Amino acid sequence: MSVAKINLDELNNEALLVEEHESMISIYWGRLKRHRLAFISLIVLALIILGVAIGPLIMGQMTYYNVQKDAYVNYARDTQDLQSKNVSPSSDHFLGTDELGRDVLFRLLIAGRLSLTISLSVVLIQVSIGIFLGAVSGFYGGWVDSLIQRIAEFFIILPALPLLLTLSSILRNVRIPGIPPEWSQSIFIIVILSFLGWPGSCRLSRGVVLSLRNQQFTEAAKALGMSDLGIITRHMIPNALPPIIVLATLGLGGVILTESALSFLGFGINPPVATWGNMLQNAQTDMLTAPWKALIPGFFILISVLAFNYLGDGLRDALDPRLKL
Amino acid sequence: MSEVKEKKVLVEVKNLKKHFPIKSGLLQRTTGWVKAVDDISFTIYQGESLGLVGESGCGKTTAGRTILRLVEPSDGSVIFNGTDVATVSKQDLKKLRQEMQIIFQDPYSSLDPRMPVGESIAEGLRIHTNKSAEERYDQVVQMLTRVGMRADHAKRYPHEFSGGQRQRIGIARALAVNPKFIVCDEPVSALDVSIQASVLNLLEELQDDFGLTYLFIAHNLSVVEHFSDRVGVMYLGKMAELATREELFRNPLHPYTQALMSAIPIPDPKQRKKRVILEGDVPSPINPPTGCRFHTRCPLAYDRCKVEEPKFVDYGDEHFAACHLLDEGKPSQLPDMNK
Numbered sequence: 037m038s039v040a041k042i043n044l045d046e047l048n049n050e051a052l053l054v055e056e057h058e059s060m061i062s063i064y065w066g067r068l069k070r071h072r073l074a075f076i077s078l079i080v081l082a083l084i085i086l087g088v089a090i091g092p093l094i095m096g097q098m099t100y101y102n103v104q105k106d107a108y109v110n111y112a113r114d115t116q117d118l119q120s121k122n123v124s125p126s127s128d129h130f131l132g133t134d135e136l137g138r139d140v141l142f143r144l145l146i147a148g149r150l151s152l153t154i155s156l157s158v159v160l161i162q163v164s165i166g167i168f169l170g171a172v173s174g175f176y177g178g179w180v181d182s183l184i185q186r187i188a189e190f191f192i193i194l195p196a197l198p199l200l201l202t203l204s205s206i207l208r209n210v211r212i213p214g215i216p217p218e219w220s221q222s223i224f225i226i227v228i229l230s231f232l233g234w235p236g237s238c239r240l241s242r243g244v245v246l247s248l249r250n251q252q253f254t255e256a257a258k259a260l261g262m263s264d265l266g267i268i269t270r271h272m273i274p275n276a277l278p279p280i281i282v283l284a285t286l287g288l289g290g291v292i293l294t295e296s297a298l299s300f301l302g303f304g305i306n307p308p309v310a311t312w313g314n315m316l317q318n319a320q321t322d323m324l325t326a327p328w329k330a331l332i333p334g335f336f337i338l339i340s341v342l343a344f345n346y347l348g349d350g351l352r353d354a355l356d357p358r359l360k361l
Numbered sequence: 362m363s364e365v366k367e368k369k370v371l372v373e374v375k376n377l378k379k380h381f382p383i384k385s386g387l388l389q390r391t392t393g394w395v396k397a398v399d400d401i402s403f404t405i406y407q408g409e410s411l412g413l414v415g416e417s418g419c420g421k422t423t424a425g426r427t428i429l430r431l432v433e434p435s436d437g438s439v440i441f442n443g444t445d446v447a448t449v450s451k452q453d454l455k456k457l458r459q460e461m462q463i464i465f466q467d468p469y470s471s472l473d474p475r476m477p478v479g480e481s482i483a484e485g486l487r488i489h490t491n492k493s494a495e496e497r498y499d500q501v502v503q504m505l506t507r508v509g510m511r512a513d514h515a516k517r518y519p520h521e522f523s524g525g526q527r528q529r530i531g532i533a534r535a536l537a538v539n540p541k542f543i544v545c546d547e548p549v550s551a552l553d554v555s556i557q558a559s560v561l562n563l564l565e566e567l568q569d570d571f572g573l574t575y576l577f578i579a580h581n582l583s584v585v586e587h588f589s590d591r592v593g594v595m596y597l598g599k600m601a602e603l604a605t606r607e608e609l610f611r612n613p614l615h616p617y618t619q620a621l622m623s624a625i626p627i628p629d630p631k632q633r634k635k636r637v638i639l640e641g642d643v644p645s646p647i648n649p650p651t652g653c654r655f656h657t658r659c660p661l662a663y664d665r666c667k668v669e670e671p672k673f674v675d676y677g678d679e680h681f682a683a684c685h686l687l688d689e690g691k692p693s694q695l696p697d698m699n700k
């Protein structure tokens with residue numbers, strides 16, 4: 037009896053043939069879709085972003101009856117109507133008006149633009165600084181590592197809220213020339229929050245890189261003559277990215293909250309420029325007579341922070357290769 | 362294995378040392394040294410494969426890495442084709458990296474999990490040549506087919522492959538820059554036996570096709586016997602014996618080599634062979650024994666072994682060994698424990 041010679045590698049190849057090749061991204065996408073809360077959150081966030089992006093454009097084309105001016109006027113941020121202050125929701129003002137008779141819905145959408153832009157920029161800057169410094173820190177070790185980590189620790193121990201309050205009260209009257217004042221305020225807020233927040237992603241990426249730097253593919257890259265910077269940017273950072281993405285998503289909600297808290301206390305973006313936080317500030321005095329002014333921005337803060345958190349949760353599961361979903 | 366005809370030295374290792382500092386305490390002061398590789402010298406001829414064997418922790422892998430200067434040597438020199446790898450400048454080292462490559466033991470950690478394997482293979486080309494993306498891809502495909510994989514595998518990620526396939530990809534990556542010398546760091550230890558054979562055969566084919574020279578690091582003596590032209594035996598950071606394969610397996614001079622040989626399993630229950638069992642463990646390389654490092658476990662050790670370090674001497678036909686018994690012309694054969 038003769039036994040047929042089996043080529044093992046051919047068998048392996050056959051097995052691979054059956055399995056359709058999937059890119060990393062499509063695998064992650066499939067896993068994320070199976071996380072129901074995260075997927076719903078993604079849709080909610082997409083709707084909010086779409087709403088604040090195009091909502092004001094549509095409303096800008098619409099008119100309403102302004103009692104004070106006795107005319108039909110456009111919805112616009114600073115259009116006041118002192119004769120219809122704190123009006124409850126109606127067909128002219130779907131979400132009512134505030135203490136100066138401005139349309140709450142319109143302000144809400146405009147505010148959303150600013151709040152979301154600020155939080156996205158802050159997180160983007162935080163993460164870029166953090167991931168790079170963390171990768172350098174973990175990759176080189178030694179005194180470079182100690183130096184970067186001590187600096188990171190210094191930023192961590194800074195008492196965030198008092199510092200923010202002090203800084204923003206110093207900077208509130210400083211203007212960057214050539215750009216609108218609300219932008220210049222936002223830029224200060226973005227810079228301050230970014231510089232306070234980078235140590236988190238720095239530590240995370242350092243941890244990942246520490247575990248990667250002793251893997252053999254790092255040594256292989258070195259053996260091929262790749263520079264340290266090349267190894268960090270081509271091998272370390274792409275591998276550190278998934279946990280950082282999760283951290284960043286969770287951070288987005290946090291930044292919205294911090295910005296709201298600052299604005300609520302009057303140290304963030306100043307009225308008349310609207311953010312979700314300072315809309316709440318004006319609302320507290322009329323909490324009982326005009327509750328929509330507090331509830332509606334509060335609801336949007338709640339929903340977006342929750343959605344970012346669930347999305348982060350879902351991404352954590354989706355991006356973890358060890359977890360079989 | 363091709364017979365080595367004209368013996369041209371490709372790599373010459375002279376008194377190579379690698380000592381790792383042990384740091385402790387608050388100030389991270391150096392409190393001791395791990396002497397992973399402690400003064401080894403040997404030559405590798407062009408076109409041969411030199412096997413390097415020894416127990417775990419004896420410094421074989423560190424030796425391989427120090428030769429490629431993946432870790433900085435503490436002392437000594439490695440002359441590769443006339444250049445001293447140990448002292449060459451950063452720029453020249455980068456050029457030299459094309460000529461010396463390494464294949465790793467663990468196929469699971471030797472490929473970047475987030476990079477398609479084709480890109481991993483093309484990495485060397487990206488660093489050393491100005492080829493366009495298409496040219497690189499063509500060469501990647503060529504390399505993949507050469508190691509027995511398919512062109513469309515280039516776009517896949519490492520997790521989609523088996524261990525043997527990954528090892529082939531690692532080989533393709535090393536080959537892509539067209540090296541002369543490859544350090545194979547236990548390339549088959551992590552693989553199934555059936556896959557081991559196919560990877561070893563592939564390495565042999567490639568040696569013939571590309572005229573490669575191998576430093577083959579292994580702890581499996583049967584694999585080394587199958588694969589190497591000459592074999593070096595290491596013990597605790599030192600070279601114990603070095604000879605051609607036939608000579609070493611027929612006539613092991615150093616007691617440690619004899620003990621290693623007797624540990625090779627023979628797949629025949631009836632056959633009896635000489636049996637030597639060593640007592641104890643390999644001592645720590647932090648405080649290695651004085652004199653001959655093997656004296657704590659050597660059944661034939663005597664006074665001189667404890668104080669004087671034996672020299673690594675040629676006992677004829679390039680059969681090197683480091684043992685005082687040989688130096689004094691006494692028999693160095695260990696007694697058979699079967700009797």
